[in-house]
Amino acid sequence: MAPVRRERKRLPDSGTRISGLAGGGQKAVVKVVSFASGSARVGALASYVTKEREGGVATEDQDGLALDSAAVVAKLARWSQGYSERQPSKDVATVRFEVAGRAGLDVETVQTGFGRAFEGYRFALRVERAGEGGFEVTAVVAAAGDPALSVAGAKAQPRFKFDKAFEASLAAGIARGLGAEVQAQVLGTGHGREGALHRLSLLVAGGAALDERGRELSTVDDVRAAADAWRKGLGSRQARDAMHFVVSAKAGTDPTAFRSTARELLASEFAGHEYLFAVHNDRGHLHAHAVILVKGEDGQRIRPDISTFAAWRSRYAEIAESHGIRMVATRRSDTASAPAFSQGEAALTDRGVAPDHIRRKVVAKRGDAIHVPVREEGRACAVQAYQAWKALETTSEAPQARSAAGEQLTRLATAVSVSHAAAARADGSTDMQEKGAAMARARSEYLTAEFKRANDVLNRALPLLEGADKVEATERANAYLASLAKQVEAVEAVERGQVAERAHGIRIREEREAIDANGEARSLKATAIEAGRPRGAETSPETASEPEAAMLEEAAARAERVAGRERPEAEAMAREERALRANPNTRVQIDPNLPHAGEELREEHELLIDRLEAQKLTYTRVHRR
Structure with a gap:
């Protein structure tokens, strides 16, 4: 009989969530740590979950039956009969090419020819001479075209299959482009970012290579950066047989109530799926680990998304409350919390080999850093x-x-x-x-x-504190108020920075107007001189008359006066900009040559200074009190 699937619960409204947290409720923490495929990986995951550790580990399954090690092994063996036979996708390949049959062929021409053949794909290649007029080219190429390398609106590139047909087609295309004989052979393939890292490492072990943008890859750091850049566009696909699911609770939570909560949550959300789970208490807090078969009795597979996690957290909190555990299903934005990191990202960081962006992510989450939203919906x-x-x-x-x-x-x-x-x-x-x-x-x-x-x-x-507690609270509060005052001052500095930028814009405009006025004056003067020359027989009837020449001279004089006024204004704005950038906290000395726009900017800067000084006075009064 097909399992009964519950309607997904929604998160409580923001007021309810905030009230629950303020009342001492702990956050409902739900994670999918990883997915595993095949007997070896699922077995390794089950071994980790059921491994004996401090405090003891009791394993049970979806029917509430206790499992010893022999029962776990038997269960895994039965599970393996239903595992997917689908192999991990071949996302990258190492291909060796032999190029011959054309005299005068040079390295640069070969590199250009291969670049055209792999256009729209991530690749790296190493070119070596092989005898007179011959070359051996070793390339690592991604199977999927990367949209980041394609022209906007262009048709998506087909995915390479890395088979014999691929070898023949690619060799023929490169041969036509180079006018040479080309043979190709796929030496090996890889899956995902790790596969790309492995293949690129083998490539540069034989010497420096160039990537699709002409950048050299020669060091370990170069290879890691390239693998990270390739990762998103690889289009990796892999079978998912089991999911590693974790829920946790704060230290001090009743272990019996927590185990009952975990048992009921799994039964509620994964009805129709086989699983085993165990509760660990070896890291200072309780956490339940479950290995869940992704494919259910009805053939439906678990495909969690953002709404799925929200429903799981909501249901977890509801069940925990029924067992006497105060818990709230929240959003990260409720407490400005940093995004979670994966098990792999944590491992890279702990080994000291994580890229900067991953290291910062892990450090921020572990340190409970304030998360700053970058999109409007986050704000x-x-x-x-x-x-x-x-x-x-x-x-x-x-x-x-x-x-x-x-x-x-x-x-x-x-x-x-x-x-x-x-x-x-x-x-x-x-x-x-x-x-x-x-x-x-x-x-x-x-x-x-x-x-x-x-x-x-x-x-x-x-007034609610006494003795040492009161002294410590006062010291901390004063330090915090001081930091806030500095933040306010920093905000004003940002505003004054914008004033300096606007001063820069006014200066550029004034300089341009001065240059234009000078050019106009020169042009008018030259035309007036030409118009005032004696007229001969060859003079065209359209040539300007002497009165017109006088008018042109007068116009040229006006233009020179304008230029003479614009130059000092541009110089004054340059001085104003330098003063604002050098010391934005100080009132700038009055300059009589400022243009009207500069005077208005000066007045705005004065108001900002007044506001800042008023806020400093407010801080001083609060601090003293």
Whole structure:
């Protein structure tokens, strides 16, 4: 009988989520660590999950039956009979070419010919001479065309199959392009990023290679960077027989209630799928690991997406609550939390070989760093969370809730303000004056509100503390208020940076106008001189008369006067720009030669200075109090 599938639960609304967290509820943490295919990989995964460790490990299956090691082995053997026979995709290949039969052929021509043959694909090749007029070319090429290398609107490149037909077709195409005899042979293939890394490493072991953009690959770092760049466009496909599923809970959670929660969650969400699971407590907190067959009794396969994880977290929290564990299904944006990292990314980081972007990702998550959203929808979610926490802080009378709100408001205010600053810097298509002012106002409002909020929290919290706790809280609060004051000052500095940029724009315009006026004056003067020459028999009837020459001279004089006025204005704006960039905190000395636009900019800068000084006074009063 086909399993009954539950309707997916939605996450609670933001107010409910925030209220639950503020009340001491722990986050519902659900992960899919990896997928495995084939007997060896699934067996290795099951071995890790069921391995005996500190605190003991009890394994059970979807029917609630306890499994010893022999039962686990028997279960895996039965599972293996239904594993997919599909092989991992061949994503990269090493191909060796022999080129001969054309006198005068040089290395550069060979490289160009192969580049045309692999156009639209990721590749790297090494060219070596082989006798008189001959070459041996070793190339590593991706099977799938990479959209990043294709012309916009162009038809997608076909996927190479790395078979005999591929060898013959590729050799024939290169031979036509070079006018030489070419033979090709596939030496080996690889799967995924690791396969690309292995093949590229073998290639450069024989000498430096060039990639599709003409960049040299010769070191380990070069090869790793290339493999990372190839990864997204490889189109890797691999059978998924089993999924490694993990739920966890904070230290101090009741182990019996947690095991019951994990058991009920698995039965609820993976009805019709066989699995085994065990609870570990060897890392200071509880976590349940499950190995779940991806294909269910009804033939349906598990294909988790974002909405799936949201439903799993929601169901996990609901079941945990029923077993007395306070838990909340949340979004990352509720607490400005960094994205999760994978097991592979953690391993690379721990070995010290991870690329910078992966290392930063792992360090940020482990250190609970504030996540700064980069897209508008992310900023909107962060703002929504800020508003929910602010509403809770305003209405709640529970000290624990107010304290939690204070911490999260700080994180979210920082995330939003930094995100707005980054968006303002990146948005070069919008008028700087209008967009910059809007972004600056938003940042200032968040930071100023946060400054006032922190001061209010301090005033409410201090009377509740005594002795050393009160001293420590006062010191920390003052340090935080000082950092906020510096943030406010930094925001103003950003605004003044925009003033300097606008000063630069005005200077460029004034310089251009001065140059144009000078050119016009020279042109008019030359025309006036030509018009004033004596007229001979060969003079055209259309030639200007002497009165017209006088008019041209007068126009030239006017143009020279304009140029004479524009030059000092351009020089004044250059001085203004240098002063703003050198010391944006100081009022700039008045320059009588500033153009009208420069004077308006000066007035705006004065207002910013006044505002900054007022905020410094506010900080001083709060700090003293």
